[in-house]
Amino acid sequence: MQSENETRMIVIAPTSEVTPDQMVRFVHSLARPLTIKETCYGAMIEGKKDDVMFVLREVRKLDPNRIFSKIRGFPIGDTRRCRAHHGSRPGFTQLEKEWKDLSLVEKGLSSLERGERASEPKKKGRIPVNRLKKIVDEVKK
Amino acid sequence: MKVFIVPPNSLILYDLVERFGHEPLSVMKVIGERVTGLEIDSPPLNVTPEDVKKGLKYAGVEVPSGIRGRLAVWGPLIEQAEAAIVMEDPPYSFGCVGCYRTNEMVKYLLRKKGIPMLEVAYPQDEEDAKRMVSKVKEFLVGLK
Numbered sequence: 001m002q003s004e005n006e007t008r009m010i011v012i013a014p015t016s017e018v019t020p021d022q023m024v025r026f027v028h029s030l031a032r033p034l035t036i037k038e039t040c041y042g043a044m045i046e047g048k049k050d051d052v053m054f055v056l057r058e059v060r061k062l063d064p065n066r067i068f069s070k071i072r073g074f075p076i077g078d079t080r081r082c083r084a085h086h087g088s089r090p091g092f093t094q095l096e097k098e099w100k101d102l103s104l105v106e107k108g109l110s111s112l113e114r115g116e117r118a119s120e121p122k123k124k125g126r127i128p129v130n131r132l133k134k135i136v137d138e139v140k141k
Numbered sequence: 142m143k144v145f146i147v148p149p150n151s152l153i154l155y156d157l158v159e160r161f162g163h164e165p166l167s168v169m170k171v172i173g174e175r176v177t178g179l180e181i182d183s184p185p186l187n188v189t190p191e192d193v194k195k196g197l198k199y200a201g202v203e204v205p206s207g208i209r210g211r212l213a214v215w216g217p218l219i220e221q222a223e224a225a226i227v228m229e230d231p232p233y234s235f236g237c238v239g240c241y242r243t244n245e246m247v248k249y250l251l252r253k254k255g256i257p258m259l260e261v262a263y264p265q266d267e268e269d270a271k272r273m274v275s276k277v278k279e280f281l282v283g284l285k
Contacts (some may be wrong), residue, residue: 005177007173010238061258069156070156071170071186072173074172078176092232094150095152098152101153101264102152103154104264104267104269107267107270108271108275111274117275118271118272120273121269
């Protein structure tokens with residue numbers, strides 16, 4: 001049963017100009033037999049895997065580097081998780097953290113697309129003795 | 142290729158692995174099978190005797206149950222893995238990665254398996270993110 005059906009979270013990066021409402025309307029316009037739920041971060045879609053993947057490919061075209069997705073274990077509206085039924089939402093802290101980071105990941109994807117090379121991280125060196133002496137003098141004062 | 146991701150419920154890694162043409166091995170899929178499978182008793186989040194046996198395969202009986210419980214779910218995924226990406230330093234409140242010992246154990250199991258493994262960190266700024274994404278892409282493209 002699970003191998004046929006799939007639930008997906010589609011998450012829009014904070015820097016995107018696409019809104020969850022726009023995205024949900026777009027998904028509806030694709031006329032696939034799916035359950036769609038608009039959320040604060042984007043949307044959840046559920047249905048046959050082929051339909052879900054088709055919709056995901058189309059939705060990504062709206063803003064390829066700013067729309068992200070992952071599967072979800074629980075079905076949409078599952079009473080054990082749905083807040084309307086006082087369900088707990090233990091994974092939300094992670095989703096919130098990663099949603100904030102999506103704006104950074106998007107920068108990475110865009111720079112790859114432009115063919116830019118990432119700079120090497122600056123190596124932390126030791127403080128020169130003279131600078132250390134100055135700091136000691138400053139603290140002594 | 143099947144790529145195991147750590148944190149095993151990471152949105153960023155799941156998306157990147159799929160974007161660059163591989164199959165992510167995530168905890169969501171396993172949990173999905175558990176919570177929708179009809180054969181599992183109600184409430185379906187209960188640990189079954191089968192889970193306990195699976196957990197014991199990866200960690201001894203003296204190991205805390207939280208570690209064994211996590212490994213009962215993650216262990217079979219690690220066995221399937223052909224490559225792995227580990228994103229270090231997730232905030233500890235991340236639920237399933239909230240156990241440091243399990244995270245250590247998972248890295249040990251992955252290294253022991255000898256599969257290609259990439260270790261990156263959660264990006265702190267734009268340059269960090271560029272480096273992280275480029276490393277992940279390079280790794281995933283190289284797997285083909």
